[in-house]
Amino acid sequence: MNLENTKAQMRKGVLELCILSLLAGKEAYASEIIEKLKARKLLVVEGTIYPLLTRLKNDGLLSYRWEESTGGPPRKYYKITPLGETVLSELKKSWSNLVESVNKLTENNKN
Amino acid sequence: MKKTVTANISGIVFHIDEDAYEKLNNYLGNVRSHFSDDESGNEILSDIESRIAEMLQDKISSSKQVVTIQDIDVIISQLGQPGQMKDEDPDPGTGQQKESPKTEKTSKRLYRDPDNQMLSGVCGGIGAYFNVDPTWIRIAFILLTLLYSSGIIAYIILWIVVPKARTTAEKLEMRGEKVNISNIEKSFKEEMEGVKTNIDNLSKEAGEKFKKKRNDEEASNTLANILGALLKAIGIILGIALVMAGLFMMVTIIISFIAPGVEPFSYFLRVPYLLQDIIQPGWLSAIAFTGLLLTIVIPVIGLIYLGAKLIFDINSKSGSLPIILVLLWVLGIIVFVLAVIKSVVLI
Structure with a gap:
């Protein structure tokens, strides 16, 4: 069994929830999102984030605007859409259910 | 001393060591081909490029103006290999269905092999097709030539009729390997290795040619x-x-x-x-x-x-x-x- 792979799969599943939560109420550009996810050890390789952001944007959960930056390349600032908000609250619900269920299951098996 | 090239990454100009440029270019090529069947592949690629530009800006300063291969290695390990990047398929079932017809389509085709050619690559291509060392094919053609020159005639006909394997996909088809991203990546890497060994000779040659051309221009x-x-x-x-x-x-x-x-x-x-x-x-x-x-x-x-x-x-x-x-x-x-x-x- 490939432990690292399983861990990566676990993280991948909740990454959408994390990104939507990070963007709820506050817009940010990709590098900021990456920094925050990395600080919490939720992201191993940065490249994962770009296809994900693009897909969330294409699905209408996120929108973005361009902003010039001093010296660097222009930045894409992402913002959550009303649809994104709805999806986020759904995801949050199912996440807490999941955590509860998984915790119960693993606790029970210990005893 | 090292030769550097300038590159425009996301609208920012960087001075990059030649080997570092080669590596970054190769990496971006892999990322591009990885997302080639994704309709928003270009967008993802340009996002990644602009991230690379950002990271490179952090790496350079007034005392260190040139991007080195170490910088590129760090950036690539931070971004990850294309295989690690792919967003999960929304429905895993469809993903597998998409893969299978591609693998079944594997069929060998006869091409002329430009990487294995003495004359035109006919023998190399036939060797690849039958999975035999091209030298035996060459010997067979020479022996056939002793029979009323039929070897030469067959060779010339094949030379005219059989197309040359130009793209990486065609080369894979020639060897009967599956045409998918990881194989293209693999053979691309092999090619790059060959290119690297040749690059010194090439640049030397180019330099001489350039000099010669300049002289010619002056005299003309x-x-x-x-x-x-x-x-x-x-x-x-x-x-x-x-x-x-x-x-x-x-x-x-x-x-x-x-x-x-x-x-x-x-x-x-x-x-x-x-x-x-x-x-x-x-x-x-x-x-x-x-x-x-x-x-x-x-x-x-x-x-x-x-x-x-x-x-x-x-x-x-x-x-x-x-x-x-x-x-x-x-x-x-x-x-x-x-x-x-x-x-x-x-x-």
Whole structure:
């Protein structure tokens, strides 16, 4: 069994929830999102984030605007859409259910 | 000291060491091909590029102005390999269905192999098709040539008919490997390795050429240009004449060999006809025949080749064709002489 792979799969599943939560109420550009996810050890390789952001944007959960930056390349600032908000609250619900269920299951098996 | 190149990444200009540039370019190429079937692939790629530009900006300062290969290694390990990046398929079921027809489509095709060529890559391609060392195929062709030159004729036909494997996908198809991203990536990497070993020679050569060109430019004036154009035109006309004469001779020779008695061709060349009187029919005469054919045909091929060179590009590299022609010619003479001597002794 490939432990690292399983861990990566676990993280991948909740990454959408994390990104939507990070963007709820506050817009940010990709590098900021990456920094925050990395600080919490939720992201191993940065490249994962770009296809994900693009897909969330294409699905209408996120929108973005361009902003010039001093010296660097222009930045894409992402913002959550009303649809994104709805999806986020759904995801949050199912996440807490999941955590509860998984915790119960693993606790029970210990005893 | 190291050579650097400038690169525009997301609108920002960077000075990059040549090896580092090669690596980054290779990496971005892999990312691009990885997302090539994704409709928003371009968008993802440009997002990644602008991230790379950002990270590179952090790495350079007024005391360190050039991006090195170490910087690129760090960035690549931070971003991850394309295989790790792929967003999960929304529905895993469809993802697998998408894969399977691709793998089933694996079929071998006959191409000429440009990476494995002595002359045109015909033998290399056939070797790849049957999974045999091309050297054996080459030997087989040479042996076949001893049989009324059928080897040469088959070779020329294959050369004309079989397409060259140009793209990586075609090369994979040639070897019967699956045309998918990881294989393309693999063979791309192999190619890059080859390129790297050649790059020194190449840049040296380019430098010399550049110098030469500059000298040429300095020396050139309008008169020289006119003279050059005139010479070129004469060369092309001469080339066309040579090719046409060569082709005519070829047809004559072939017909006189296939049907020695046929008028009016036998007037041009009575040798094969006479040969039949000297040598008894049988395997020896077949060999003598082939040797003679080689001896006569090869100078004509040389003539056509020279003409073609005059028409298209005088300065292009000749490759190994002239050497092979000369060798075959000498071989033809030896075979012919030996066969004749042998048959005389037998009589």
